Amino acid sequence: MEKSRSLYWTLFTSTFYLSAFTFGGGYVIVPLMEKRFVQELGWIDEDQMLDIVAIGQSSPGPIAVNTSILVGYRMAGVPGALVTVLGTILPPLVIMTLVTYFYLAVRDNPIVHNLLLGMQAGVAAIIVNVVWNMAMRIIKQKRVVPILVMAVSLVAGIVFDVNILYLLLFAGIIGAVTTFLDLRNKKGGVGQ
Numbered sequence: 001m002e003k004s005r006s007l008y009w010t011l012f013t014s015t016f017y018l019s020a021f022t023f024g025g026g027y028v029i030v031p032l033m034e035k036r037f038v039q040e041l042g043w044i045d046e047d048q049m050l051d052i053v054a055i056g057q058s059s060p061g062p063i064a065v066n067t068s069i070l071v072g073y074r075m076a077g078v079p080g081a082l083v084t085v086l087g088t089i090l091p092p093l094v095i096m097t098l099v100t101y102f103y104l105a106v107r108d109n110p111i112v113h114n115l116l117l118g119m120q121a122g123v124a125a126i127i128v129n130v131v132w133n134m135a136m137r138i139i140k141q142k143r144v145v146p147i148l149v150m151a152v153s154l155v156a157g158i159v160f161d162v163n164i165l166y167l168l169l170f171a172g173i174i175g176a177v178t179t180f181l182d183l184r185n186k187k188g189g190v191g192q
Contacts, residue, residue: 004076007075007076007080008076008079008080008083010041011071011072011075011076011080011083011084011087012083012084012086012087013087014036014037014041014087015033015068015071015072015083015084015087015088016087016088016090016091018032018033018036018088019064019068019087019088019089019090019091019092020091020095023119023123027063027123027126027127027130028123028126028127029064029067030053030056030063030064030067030130031126031129031130031133033049033064033067033068033071034046034049034053037049037071043074043075044071044074044075046137047137048074050134050137052067052070052071052074053067053134055070056069056070057168058168058172064088065085065088065089068084068085068087068088069081069084069085071084072084072085135150138150145174145178146178149170149171149174149175152170153167153170153171156170
């Protein structure tokens with residue numbers, strides 16, 4: 001019983017802290033979640049975290065909330081998911097409630113405007129770091145299909161401005177077909 005309380009408390013405080021002190025949305029919080037749950041706590045390995053992030057990104061809703069739900073569910077089932085979602089949504093809820101009271105006073109303030117511009121630059125750097133780390137993991141696996149899907153998606157998104165939904169659908173279909181073929185090949189190899 002004490003162990004489960006400790007687990008829930010760690011899940012809650014980790015997601016609460018990350019959500020409270022992270023600006024820039026889900027793509028900023030995800031590498032920090034990875035650092036906390038993979039590197040510091042050792043609860044999830046890097047490949048599992050990459051899968052969790054992919055599922056969180058492709059699910060409807062904010063990626064930070066989706067990812068925290070999946071981490072909580074992975075660690076402690078439905079109660080863990082509830083604890084992590086509470087820890088993730090509580091700080092923005094409180095902050096946004098407070099901001100609405102002060103919005104009119106600060107909306108035209110040049111200091112606040114410049115502060116937000118500086119945060120955007122930091123957020124961009126963190127997003128580039130996340131993309132780089134994820135790409136390096138895919139490249140280290142030395143599997144041709146995922147590398148091609150990554151390259152085609154990058155070119156289609158940047159050069160041809162293809163909608164992200166089409167890119168996700170494309171990657172999902174290729175991933176499903178590849179998984180199906182891998183499973184079929186493994187079944188065929190077992191019976192021989």
